[in-house]
Amino acid sequence: MLTAKQHQLLLFIHSRLSADGVSPSFDEMKDALGLKSKSGIHRLITALEERGFIRRLPNKARALDIVRMPDGTGDADRGQMSANVVPFSAPAKPEAQPSHGRDQSPASDQVDIPLHGRIAAGTPIEALETVDSYITVPQSMFGTGDHFALTVDGDSMIESGIMDGDTVVIKGCESAHDGEIVVALVDDQEATLKTLRRAGRDVELIPSNASHKTQRLAAERVKIQGRLVGLLRRY
CATH class of the missing domain: 1.10.10.10 (Winged helix-like DNA-binding domain superfamily/Winged helix DNA-binding domain)
Structure with a gap:
């Protein structure tokens, strides 16, 4: 289908x-x-x-x-x-429609977005490009732009309330402000979920867990893939 x-x-x-x-x-x-x-x-x-x-x-x-x-x-x-x-x-209200996801009835407050796979909240893992499936999330979670979801693998962001197994909703973008939680692609191969901070010509990817170390990398090695806009958790 x-x-x-x-x-x-x-x-x-x-x-x-x-x-x-x-x-x-x-x-x-x-x-x-x-x-x-x-x-x-x-x-x-x-x-x-x-x-x-x-x-x-x-x-x-x-x-x-x-x-x-x-x-x-x-x-x-x-x-x-x-x-x-x-x-x-050219929908009547494009600002209410995320550009990545399945069309929904205008009256619905739910939208489907692609779930790409797992994202490391610890040591970076290989970046995943394929769409594993779709998940349904509240449309009110979105503004304009591309959105996708990733499953968290690891505990390095637990002090920011992001637990192993959580699903994070990401707005696709190529830049972000210091202090925002981002999906960072390192050396075009590995993706990780961390807080962003610039340090001169370098970029720091900061965990929210005292047992994990901050990564400091040359800025040209890091590409921003998106920033965190929502989180889903099953109990």
Whole structure:
């Protein structure tokens, strides 16, 4: 079963292939779906490929092929729904819609966002790019922008109330203020959840647990992937 965004993207690709035989660019897909960045399109394309709806043709730019369409989508339905793809990119109240996540009813106070995997709140672990699943969270937790969720692995942030096994909600961004809790990507390989502090030309990633040490790294080794905006816990 496809999410609303996956279904919308599949119909958009199908309409462009039917019209001129060329798949749309990632920028065109991003604009058509109303997303803020192309990373969301990469995730949707990967999900559609994994589910057997599309395939990428090797050694060709912008080369996507439709393998199959969802059951019950006839030719007439495809034409009608494809014609409605672009208007979906301009919802009446875009500030209430996170750009990464499944479409929800306007009356709903719930939204689905991608759960990417585990994030270390201790020693950094390998960064995870794939979407493991989706979780439903209150829409009131969000402002504008891209959002995703990660499961906490470790105890280095317990003094900030972040426990092993908690799910953190992250707003995607490339910069943050000192004192904010961020997802930091170290050397383009390892991701960790820490409090950010700049120290001259270096960056400090500070734990909230006296038994863990602060990491001090050259600023060019650290990329901010997002900042903490919410936390979910099961009892």
